[in-house]
Amino acid sequence: EPEVTQTPSHQVTQMGQEVILRCVPISNHLYFYWYRQILGQKVEFLVSFYNNEISEKSEIFDDQFSVERPDGSNFTLKIRSTKLEDSAMYFCASRVGTEAFFGQGTRLTVV
């Protein structure tokens, strides 16, 4: 069964460093998303991406965040200068029709 794949599963980084979280969406999907879940809190929408551009972003998705689909298969989330409060589980999702499929997540720990 096709699935959304995220790497790495866990990343530890120092405050102020740049991180790139990677996702391989399901191949025939057209809509891509990043969500995050701070420990013990709800899953929050960050950004949606369609036709090689951002279609919607939340207030969380400020200038420190960016997304790219560099080669037609990968979908990346970059955080330019990480803060302690960026520590969370980051989920990638892709969508066809009404159903979104989620990856296993990347746990980002900023120290």
Place this chain on the structure above:
Amino acid sequence: AQSVTQLDSQVPVFEEAPVELRCNYSSSVSVYLFWYVQYPNQGLQLLLKYLSGSTLVKGINGFEAEFNKSQTSFHLRKPSVHISDTAEYFCAVSGTSSGGYNKLIFGAGTRLAVHP
């Protein structure tokens, strides 16, 4: 804008007992409704969804949910739970616009703990 309220943060239940996880939503537009399950250290898996039609929808693992428009609710039920159902359950809503890229708005989650 949409919002989702899951009324119980934790639900303890004994094995083979029935369970209901409650979800209410708020929206000014038509919505699709979803329940996702998250097992420990795993991603989100779709349990079931309501798009239109019959208000009772059946999902995987014996779960079902009923859409009640007048009460803006979408409660999840299972007649007999197993230990393996122990997980976090998230109710979510999205708009139905034709743009296709509608985001999901999640509730805070309900932790279901099934005890032997």
